[in-house]
Amino acid sequence: MTTTPEAPASTASAMDALDQRLSQRFIALDPSGYFLIKLDRDAAELVLEHYGNTIDDKGLARNSETGELLRCDGGNAPRRPSTVYRGSTAKQLGIQLTEGEAPHPVSRLDHALYLGRELQKAEQCLRDGTVYVQD
Template sequence: MTTTPEAPASTAAAMDALDQRLSQRFIALDPSGYFLIKLDRDAAELVLEHYGNTIDDKGLARDSETGDVLRCDGVNAPRRPSAIYRGRTAKQLGIQLTEGDGPHALSRLDHALYLGRELQKAEQCLRNDTSYVQD
């Protein structure tokens, strides 16, 4: 088995800086909703909760039921997911989300790419028994 060498520190730092800069760009919200990714270590599964929302004329996500603006700081009223997906790998969840007859819980390609990156990261944390924090 061959191993891939680590990137030199200067390359890794440049990659981290680029990633941080790209994270600051404007992102249009997916009108189909958003996802929270969790790890169920007892079941050795990734858990993906989907929450619906509506996007107002200012681009703010609002709770579909109450009309309240959804805050990013976690100070929202408790919500129930509209769907829960479970799988052992990022690929398994990706297939559940995108293949077969719709409707699908994703409507934007940039959202799908983001979700794929986050699911890969969550899978690695599950494999390595490390903590996972969704970006």
């Protein structure tokens, strides 16, 4: 693997500030559902759990089975994923999501881009043994 020089601190700070600002923008939820990304270090794999949801007329995500509003603080009853994807690399999982059997679990381009970024981060954490936290 080739290494590249790190960006100067001022450049890195500007990049971090831009990323923080962009994270505050409004995003429409993907009606196809959401994903939780985990690492299985014993198997040396990335684990991607897909959960279905329904988006109501206010743009809020609801449990597609119960209609319950999905909370961000983990206060909902435990749910089982509708599908679990596993792979050794971000690329392998990306191919499963986009080239696998239809219907595809991602219906929005911004969601696909987000997943790509997060899967790359998760892969790097798997490679270097650091903790992965999904953004």
